[in-house]
Amino acid sequence: MMLPASRMGQVRKSLLRTYAEKAPNGAINLGLGQLEFPLPESVRQAGIRALQDGHTRYSPNAGFAELRQLVAENCNAERGTDFTAGNVIINCGAEEALFAALFALVDQGDKAVILEPAYPAYAPILQALGAQVNMVRMAEAGIDFTRLESAARDAKAVILNFPNNPTGAILPKKQAAELAALAERHGFAVISDEVYSALYYEERNFSPAIGTDQAIIIDGISKRASAAGLRLGWTIAPLSIARQLEAAHQYLTTCASSVSQAAAMAALADKRHEQAFRHALQQRRDAMWDEFRHWQVGRAAKPGGAFYFFPDLSELGSGTELADQALANGVSVIPGEAFGNAGNGHLRLSFTAAPEEIREGMRRIAEAIL
Ligand SMILES: Cc1ncc(COP(=O)(O)O)c(C=O)c1O
Numbered sequence: 001m002m003l004p005a006s007r008m009g010q011v012r013k014s015l016l017r018t019y020a021e022k023a024p025n026g027a028i029n030l031g032l033g034q035l036e037f038p039l040p041e042s043v044r045q046a047g048i049r050a051l052q053d054g055h056t057r058y059s060p061n062a063g064f065a066e067l068r069q070l071v072a073e074n075c076n077a078e079r080g081t082d083f084t085a086g087n088v089i090i091n092c093g094a095e096e097a098l099f100a101a102l103f104a105l106v107d108q109g110d111k112a113v114i115l116e117p118a119y120p121a122y123a124p125i126l127q128a129l130g131a132q133v134n135m136v137r138m139a140e141a142g143i144d145f146t147r148l149e150s151a152a153r154d155a156k157a158v159i160l161n162f163p164n165n166p167t168g169a170i171l172p173k174k175q176a177a178e179l180a181a182l183a184e185r186h187g188f189a190v191i192s193d194e195v196y197s198a199l200y201y202e203e204r205n206f207s208p209a210i211g212t213d214q215a216i217i218i219d220g221i222s223k224r225a226s227a228a229g230l231r232l233g234w235t236i237a238p239l240s241i242a243r244q245l246e247a248a249h250q251y252l253t254t255c256a257s258s259v260s261q262a263a264a265m266a267a268l269a270d271k272r273h274e275q276a277f278r279h280a281l282q283q284r285r286d287a288m289w290d291e292f293r294h295w296q297v298g299r300a301a302k303p304g305g306a307f308y309f310f311p312d313l314s315e316l317g318s319g320t321e322l323a324d325q326a327l328a329n330g331v332s333v334i335p336g337e338a339f340g341n342a343g344n345g346h347l348r349l350s351f352t353a354a355p356e357e358i359r360e361g362m363r364r365i366a367e368a369i370l
């Protein structure tokens with residue numbers, strides 16, 4: 001019998017995936033973690049052209065120089081940072097970027113802090129690396145700095161994600177600056193997963209990388225260009241660690257797809273689709289919020305970014321019980337427990353579907369759980 005490595009002991013398929021795969025045909029899908037918008041035309045054409053012109057060889061490990069330059073310029077314009085192409089590594093999606101960054105940064109036994117509720121990939125990657133994982137709950141108003149400081153003062157890395165999956169919260173300027181100051185004071189690295197950075201509504205999202213050179217930004221085109229299947233993301237890291245990240249990425253996967261890199265160049269060269277996505281998603285969010293207010297039960301903050309809504313319905317049952325009841329009434333959703341203990345009794349509802357479908361889905365959930 002073949003035995004897995006002992007470090008894989010706690011690493012399992014996530015509850016998120018299990019529920020995402022449960023959606024039967026014909027169900028209204030409020031469980032999706034990806035946009036349903038078609039690929040922007042300029043991005044599609046760039047991919048087709050790359051194939052037709054035979055751009056199907058390996059790229060340099062860190063990605064094509066032109067794309068790395070474009071990523072750096074785009075990051076500086078969006079966030080007010082000061083990066084160059086040398087800071088950028090092109091990855092096979094944010095997921096691979098996360099693995100490569102943590103692989104290059106975290107030693108066995110190192111302490112790593114995750115802000116919770118959290119995207120379910122962070123803890124298993126750290127467990128597979130033999131790190132000691134500490135979860136720190138977010139407060140209603142965002143990061144609880146007292147709790148974070150006591151957990152992170154001896155940590156190697158703090159991993160966070162804004163705009164947030166699953167809560168839809170954004171990181172306001174003041175909190176981004178406070179986090180950067182904390183990283184400076186205690187010397188931990190900030191792994192800032194900003195894969196939803198282009199999707200914000202009333203206020204923009206701020207990156208902690210403005211205030212410290214101890215931050216690693218992770219981003220990509222899955223959410224900003226509705227291109228999750230192209231598997232294209234990137235890491236923006238201080239030069240002191242960038243070459244180690246590049247080496248980790250090299251031995252994981254050599255380089256990202258050349259065709260997807262061509263598509264990513266188009267996605268960053270003309271960003272009009274991002275504005276259109278924000279506009280459409282804001283309407284969908286408002287439709288969901290409006291229906292939720294009729295429930296007169298549960299508590300939730302209105303999402304300021306990403307495309308998720310995370311109501312606390314613990315007075316009605318556990319997240320898995322509620323998700324099963326919703327599914328039995330034809331709506332697929334994700335139980336909050338998929339995002340850690342802080343998600344107990346919550347549901348994650350995606351507002352990627354058309355507004356009418358969202359409204360019908362919310363009515364059916366109410367019928368099932370209230
Ligand atoms: C917070 C977060 N980080 C990373 C990822 C992975 O993104 P990618 O498709 O670029 O690998 C996702 C995907 O849903 C996500 O929600």
